[in-house]
Amino acid sequence: MAHNRHKRSLHARRSARAVKIAAPLAVLATLAPVSVGVLSGDIDPSLNMSGVAFAGSAGSADRVPEVSRSVPRLVPTAAELERVARKSATDKAIKNASERLWTTEDVKVWSGPGRDATLKGELKAAREVLVTGRRDKGRAEIVQQREARWIDESVLSTYKPIIASSGLSMAPCPRTSGDIGLTxxxxxxxxxxxxxxxxxxxxxxxxxxxxxxxxxxxxxxxxxxxxxxxxxxxxxxxxxxxxxxxxxxxxxxxxxxxxxxxxxxxxxxxxxxxxxxxxxxx
Structure with missing residues (x-):
C-alpha cells in the first residue's frame, strides 16, 4: 500500500513538472511561426500585436482587441455650412429664373455683389439677359452660361433700348430733299x-x-x-x-x-x- 502511494506521488510530481515545461514550450511554439512570418515578409512588421492572445498567456480567454479611437470625426465648420447653403440658394435661383430684361448701356459683369467680387467680363448695351430676381448691394443677379453673375441693377430695363446704329456722319440723308435750308x-x-x-x-x-x-x-x-x-x-x-x-x-x-x-x-x-x-x- 505504501509502495503504491509513493508511486502515485512520484507520478504527480512528474506531471506537474511536465506542465511547467510544456507551457513555455507552447508559447515558444506559437511565437516561432509568427517570428518566421515577420522575417519572411508574410506579416507586416509594423502590425500591433498587443491585442492578440497567445497560447498559455494569462487571461487570454478574457482579452478583446481594442478598437482604435484615433480616427477624427468629420464635423463641418460654420463657414462650410454657409457655403453649402449659399450654393444651394444660388442653384435654386438659377433653376427658377424666368424673367428677361435688357441692358440699357455697356455694363461690367461680376462674380458676386460684394466688393471682393472678381470681374468676369462685360455686356454690351441692348443685350437681353435672364435675371433671377435676386438683388444685393446695387447689383442684380443674372444667369450667364448657366453660371450666376452680377451686374449693376440700374442698367436693366423691361424694354429693349434703341441704340444709334452708327456714329456721327456727314453723308447726305436719303430721307430728306436736300438739307432743308439748314446751316x-x-x-x-x-x-x-x-x-x-x-x-x-x-x-x-x-x-x-x-x-x-x-x-x-x-x-x-x-x-x-x-x-x-x-x-x-x-x-x-x-x-x-x-x-x-x-x-x-x-x-x-x-x-x-x-x-x-x-x-x-x-x-x-x-x-x-x-x-x-x-x-x-x-
Whole structure:
C-alpha cells in the first residue's frame, strides 16, 4: 500500500513538472511561426500585436482587441455650412429664373455683389439677359452660361433700348430733299441723326417760326417714347461736337450746364413736343 502511494506521488510530481515545461514550450511554439512570418515578409512588421492572445498567456480567454479611437470625426465648420447653403440658394435661383430684361448701356459683369467680387467680363448695351430676381448691394443677379453673375441693377430695363446704329456722319440723308435750308452745323446734326436712326422718315428744317427762322433748328418727327428718348440722349451725348444750344422733348428742355427742366403747357401735343424732338445749334 505504501509502495503504491509513493508511486502515485512520484507520478504527480512528474506531471506537474511536465506542465511547467510544456507551457513555455507552447508559447515558444506559437511565437516561432509568427517570428518566421515577420522575417519572411508574410506579416507586416509594423502590425500591433498587443491585442492578440497567445497560447498559455494569462487571461487570454478574457482579452478583446481594442478598437482604435484615433480616427477624427468629420464635423463641418460654420463657414462650410454657409457655403453649402449659399450654393444651394444660388442653384435654386438659377433653376427658377424666368424673367428677361435688357441692358440699357455697356455694363461690367461680376462674380458676386460684394466688393471682393472678381470681374468676369462685360455686356454690351441692348443685350437681353435672364435675371433671377435676386438683388444685393446695387447689383442684380443674372444667369450667364448657366453660371450666376452680377451686374449693376440700374442698367436693366423691361424694354429693349434703341441704340444709334452708327456714329456721327456727314453723308447726305436719303430721307430728306436736300438739307432743308439748314446751316452747316445743323446739317451735321441732321445727317448724323439720319445715319444713326433710320427709323425716322420725316424732318422739319427752316421755316418762319421760332428757332427755325435761321435754319439752326431741326424737328425730328416721332411720337414713340423710346425712340424719341434715344434720339434726345444721342444728341446730348454729342452736344459738344454738334454745338447744341438746347434739346426739347415731351415738354422738357435740356441745355448744357443745366440739364433737363420742365416747360409750361403750350396747349397741344405738337407745341409741347410730344410728337417730335427739337434740337437747336449755336
Amino acid at each position: 452747316q452745323k445743323a446739317t451735321y446734326v441732321l445727317r448724323s441723326v439720319c445715319a444713326a436712326f433710320p427709323q425716322i422718315s420725316t424732318y422739319g428744317g427752316r421755316d418762319g417760326h421760332g428757332e427755325h427762322v435761321n435754319g439752326e433748328a431741326i424737328d425730328i418727327m416721332t411720337s414713340d417714347y423710346a425712340l424719341g428718348t434715344a434720339i434726345a440722349e444721342f444728341l446730348i451725348a454729342h452736344s459738344s461736337e454738334f454745338g447744341i444750344e438746347d434739346v426739347i422733348w415731351r415738354q422738357q428742355i435740356w441745355m448744357p450746364g443745366y440739364g433737363w427742366k420742365g416747360m409750361s403747357n403750350r396747349g397741344s401735343a405738337t407745341a409741347n413736343h410730344y410728337d417730335h424732338v427739337h434740337v437747336k445749334v449755336y
